[in-house]
Amino acid sequence: MNQAKKNSLDEVGKRSYSSFARVNGEHPFKSQVPGGRVEYKARYKKGGKVAFFNFDLAKEMGLISKSHLHQLNPDLEREILETFSIVIINEYDVINKIKFPEDEILPNTFMATRYLQLQHPDKCGRTSGDGRSIWNGTIRSNGVTWDISSCGTGATKLSPASNLNKKFYQTGDPSISYGCGLSEVGEGLETLFFSEVLGKNGFKTERVLAIIEFEKGLSINVRANPNLLRPSHFFGHLKQGNLKTLKNVADYHIARQIENKQWSQTTFKNDKEKYFYLAHQVAKCFAETAAKFEDEYIFCWLDWDGDNILMDGGIIDYGSIRQFGLFHAEYRYDDVQRFSTSILEQKLKAKYIVQCFVQIADFLTTGKKKSLSQFKHHEVIKYFDKHFTDCKERNLIQKIGFKKNQQELVLKNHKDLVTRFRKTFTYFERAKSRKGIYKVADGVTRDAVFCMRDILREYPQLYLTRQSPLSHMEFMEVIKSSYAKKGDLKLTELRKKQINRFQNSYMALVSAVEKESHQNRSQLLLELTMRSSIINKYDRVTGDSITYIVQKVQKLRPKLNADELFKLAQEFSSYQNLDPDQKKISNEVLPRHKNIMQNIYSIVRECREGI
Amino acid sequence: MKLVFYSGGHDKENLSLDKNFIELIGKKNPVVSFIPSSSYLSEQEFKVFVKHYSKFKISRFIHFPVDVPFDRIMFQEVMRSDAIHMGGGNTFYFLHSLRKAKLLKDLKSFAEKGGVLTGLSAGAIMMTENIEMAAYPDFDRDENNVGIKNLSALNLVDFCFFPHFKNSSRYDAVFKKYSKIKNKIIYACPDGAGIVVNGQELRFVGKTFAFSDGHKFSIN
Numbered sequence: 001m002n003q004a005k006k007n008s009l010d011e012v013g014k015r016s017y018s019s020f021a022r023v024n025g026e027h028p029f030k031s032q033v034p035g036g037r038v039e040y041k042a043r044y045k046k047g048g049k050v051a052f053f054n055f056d057l058a059k060e061m062g063l064i065s066k067s068h069l070h071q072l073n074p075d076l077e078r079e080i081l082e083t084f085s086i087v088i089i090n091e092y093d094v095i096n097k098i099k100f101p102e103d104e105i106l107p108n109t110f111m112a113t114r115y116l117q118l119q120h121p122d123k124c125g126r127t128s129g130d131g132r133s134i135w136n137g138t139i140r141s142n143g144v145t146w147d148i149s150s151c152g153t154g155a156t157k158l159s160p161a162s163n164l165n166k167k168f169y170q171t172g173d174p175s176i177s178y179g180c181g182l183s184e185v186g187e188g189l190e191t192l193f194f195s196e197v198l199g200k201n202g203f204k205t206e207r208v209l210a211i212i213e214f215e216k217g218l219s220i221n222v223r224a225n226p227n228l229l230r231p232s233h234f235f236g237h238l239k240q241g242n243l244k245t246l247k248n249v250a251d252y253h254i255a256r257q258i259e260n261k262q263w264s265q266t267t268f269k270n271d272k273e274k275y276f277y278l279a280h281q282v283a284k285c286f287a288e289t290a291a292k293f294e295d296e297y298i299f300c301w302l303d304w305d306g307d308n309i310l311m312d313g314g315i316i317d318y319g320s321i322r323q324f325g326l327f328h329a330e331y332r333y334d335d336v337q338r339f340s341t342s343i344l345e346q347k348l349k350a351k352y353i354v355q356c357f358v359q360i361a362d363f364l365t366t367g368k369k370k371s372l373s374q375f376k377h378h379e380v381i382k383y384f385d386k387h388f389t390d391c392k393e394r395n396l397i398q399k400i401g402f403k404k405n406q407q408e409l410v411l412k413n414h415k416d417l418v419t420r421f422r423k424t425f426t427y428f429e430r431a432k433s434r435k436g437i438y439k440v441a442d443g444v445t446r447d448a449v450f451c452m453r454d455i456l457r458e459y460p461q462l463y464l465t466r467q468s469p470l471s472h473m474e475f476m477e478v479i480k481s482s483y484a485k486k487g488d489l490k491l492t493e494l495r496k497k498q499i500n501r502f503q504n505s506y507m508a509l510v511s512a513v514e515k516e517s518h519q520n521r522s523q524l525l526l527e528l529t530m531r532s533s534i535i536n537k538y539d540r541v542t543g544d545s546i547t548y549i550v551q552k553v554q555k556l557r558p559k560l561n562a563d564e565l566f567k568l569a570q571e572f573s574s575y576q577n578l579d580p581d582q583k584k585i586s587n588e589v590l591p592r593h594k595n596i597m598q599n600i601y602s603i604v605r606e607c608r609e610g611i
Numbered sequence: 612m613k614l615v616f617y618s619g620g621h622d623k624e625n626l627s628l629d630k631n632f633i634e635l636i637g638k639k640n641p642v643v644s645f646i647p648s649s650s651y652l653s654e655q656e657f658k659v660f661v662k663h664y665s666k667f668k669i670s671r672f673i674h675f676p677v678d679v680p681f682d683r684i685m686f687q688e689v690m691r692s693d694a695i696h697m698g699g700g701n702t703f704y705f706l707h708s709l710r711k712a713k714l715l716k717d718l719k720s721f722a723e724k725g726g727v728l729t730g731l732s733a734g735a736i737m738m739t740e741n742i743e744m745a746a747y748p749d750f751d752r753d754e755n756n757v758g759i760k761n762l763s764a765l766n767l768v769d770f771c772f773f774p775h776f777k778n779s780s781r782y783d784a785v786f787k788k789y790s791k792i793k794n795k796i797i798y799a800c801p802d803g804a805g806i807v808v809n810g811q812e813l814r815f816v817g818k819t820f821a822f823s824d825g826h827k828f829s830i831n
Contacts, residue, residue, distance in 0.1 A: 454682075458682075458684075458685055461672070461673050461674065461685075461688075462684065464670075464672075465642045465671050465673060465688055465691075465692065470684070474684045477682050477683055477684050478682050478684050478685070522670040522671065526661065526665075526670055526671075526672065529661075529672065529674070530657065530661055533654045533657060533674050534654040534655075534658075537654065538650060538676065538679045539650070539679060575651065575652065594754075594756065595756060597651075598756065601650075601651060605679060
């Protein structure tokens with residue numbers, strides 16, 4: 001391997017995959033935020049094989065042509081390996097004067113970025129950041145600049161292990177796990193299957209571009225997103241009171257958002273307006289994300305360091321991400337030294353992150369770092385609270401099955417009805433098992449007893465056919481989950497009232513839309529029946545199901561090549577696409593995948609109410 | 612009994628069968644339940660089903676997948692509906708799911724009590740004595756991926772039904788041979804054709820072929 005990449009030529013002598021050459025370690029963050037990264041020389045890592053390549057994403061990013069077949073060819077495979085199969089030459093290598101063949105060393109440096117991480121003893125971000133990742137670079141296509149980074153490219157000095165033990169580690173050092181700088185195929189697959197499904201269902205998320213496999217199940221997992229910056233990239237410098245670097249990060253981020261047309265306002269009268277607009281954007285994104293996480297039962301360990309989430313509220317690092325089947329509001333991940341936040345605490349953490357951005361805006365404007373508590377009641381925080389509630393209400397009427405224009409009508413003219421329905425919906429959604437809190441494999445939980453997806457899916461059909469509400473007993477029969485025991489299903493007076501309220505307020509919403517949209521009730525209920533049967537699909541993926549699916553896929557992997565894995569991921573995400581407005585759905589499953597997919601469906605079904 | 616056997620094909624091709632179906636229901640604003648052969652993407656199938664039958668002024672539908680657990684309330688509502696339609700797909704998987712959900716007896720009783728039962732392709736085969744037809748001919752058969760051995764189905768009629776029939780010597784040879792072994796007549800319907808059973812009356816809609824005792828006959 002030479003630093004000048006071998007050119008793959010097509011018949012007319014033109015390089016077939018020239019876009020890959022642009023991904024070479026160069027990244028604007030390096031020059032614009034010099035205090036925000038550590039640079040490493042890197043070398044080609046031999047022995048890699050492309051286990052997965054995301055053809056759809058590569059097309060979106062302009063790495064391959066729109067008409068490219070969903071098949072790897074030797075030229076493409078070579079380009080992927082030459083671009084992404086790399087490992088850094090780290091401090092351990094330099095200190096120990098480890099020699100590498102000259103022709104394997106790449107010409108450019110690759111950066112590991114600095115960001116705040118709770119696990120580090122200094123808790124100020126001086127030592128933390130990308131511990132086993134580097135940023136491969138950027139690529140611009142169709143007006144969007146994409147960041148690309150790779151995990152498993154060697155141990156950096158920013159890993160928790162390096163700082164806790166005060167030493168530099170050799171990449172692959174077997175004495176430590178997380179700090180050894182490597183990653184595994186399983187991690188890549190978990191991110192792949194989860195992110196493709198969540199991406200299809202409207203979540204902002206990192207996506208897997210490629211998985212390069214090495215011996216012993218090790219891998220380099222390549223991720224991409226239009227902006228891979230996290231709040232923690234700001235927070236380290238904020239904690240340290242490092243105004244200069246903080247300003248650099250903020251300006252870099254703002255430029256990227258404007259470049260990618262993510263912001264409606266692109267010019268500002270002064271710094272104050274600019275930085276408070278940034279805080280406002282963070283409030284908007286985090287209110288939307290926190291509401292969506294809560295409503296779709298996404299467990300994402302948000303904490304004050306903001307390292308498990310992207311600046312736009314997108315998901316990054318699927319290691320601790322889960323989707324629950326029910327509202328298991330008391331699940332907490334056990335991270336040995338401490339328990340994680342619960343799903344209901346995510347909103348508070350999101351709000352805290354927003355508050356930090358108000359503090360940042362003020363710091364950048366005045367040059368003085370004030371106490372965070374001073375911003376507790378800031379206008380931006382009030383906006384966050386209001387927007388969060390608005391998003392919750394919109395999410396709920398979307399889940400009922402109302403179309404976009406109907407949602408607008410209801411929110412504009414009948415918000416009180418939505419609020420009323422939300423109250424009773426929440427009553428059932430948050431009902432907990434009498435069993436109490438108990439231990440699970442990776443933490444603690446307490447079961448939710450009702451399945452709201454079931455009632456939202458079945459209620460319009462049942463009302464439509466009977467033209468009358470359900471009795472209390474029937475309602476309980478439909479809504480009860482497999483976790484519900486006899487004691488959880490007692491028909492108390494309060495519960496009976498809530499059942500009546502649920503049905504009355506549901507039908508009040510239907511009546512309101514009926515009048516506003518001049519549709520008859522049957523037509524509207526039928527429309528809700530069809531839409532909610534997709535939105536509230538019986539078998540929706542959960543965190544546990546993803547784990548089991550990945551185990552299954554890994555067992556099959558020796559027989560699944562990269563093209564087949566891509567097709568399988570496509571089939572799976574298409575099956576889990578819960579968008580009722582999707583134009584066309586591909587239901588073609590490769591004949592040889594039918595058995596695998598059947599297995600996958602069974603797993604999803606079996607785990608559908610779990611964590 | 613009131614049954615409609617659909618072979619397959621596009622909406623327009625099945626217009627005559629649909630008219631027969633509506634006539635059999637004989638009621639304004641009926642409730643029609645749709646049982647897909649598999650829940651996989653059946654929500655989309657249901658959408659298409661609803662869109663199609665809405666043209667006949669039907670507005671009350673139930674989507675009832677049987678390879679996933681269901682509650683008693685939905686089940687009761689399905690059994691109270693005026694018509695039940697069983698969708699197409701893999702016949703073996705469909706039978707396996709119906710049996711696992713213990714629904715064969717209920718569907719049989721639904722039809723015997725006068726409910727209109729219809730089926731398309733796999734769903735139509737389900738109304739016959741067994742689903743052996745799904746394994747014929749070798750070059751055009753469903754895969755028995757679920758490995759079921761007991762192929763007995765609803766047994767509502769005393770004929771065999773073969774959907775998606777293509778009028779060719781290849782098919783003829785297979786069915787002539789098969790009809791010699793079996794005592795039952797095989798009705799083979801191309802897409803768009805089908806059979807309507809109303810009590811003792813048997814009505815053939817579209818071009819249908821019959822195989823019996825090694826011979827082929829053309830009906831209509």
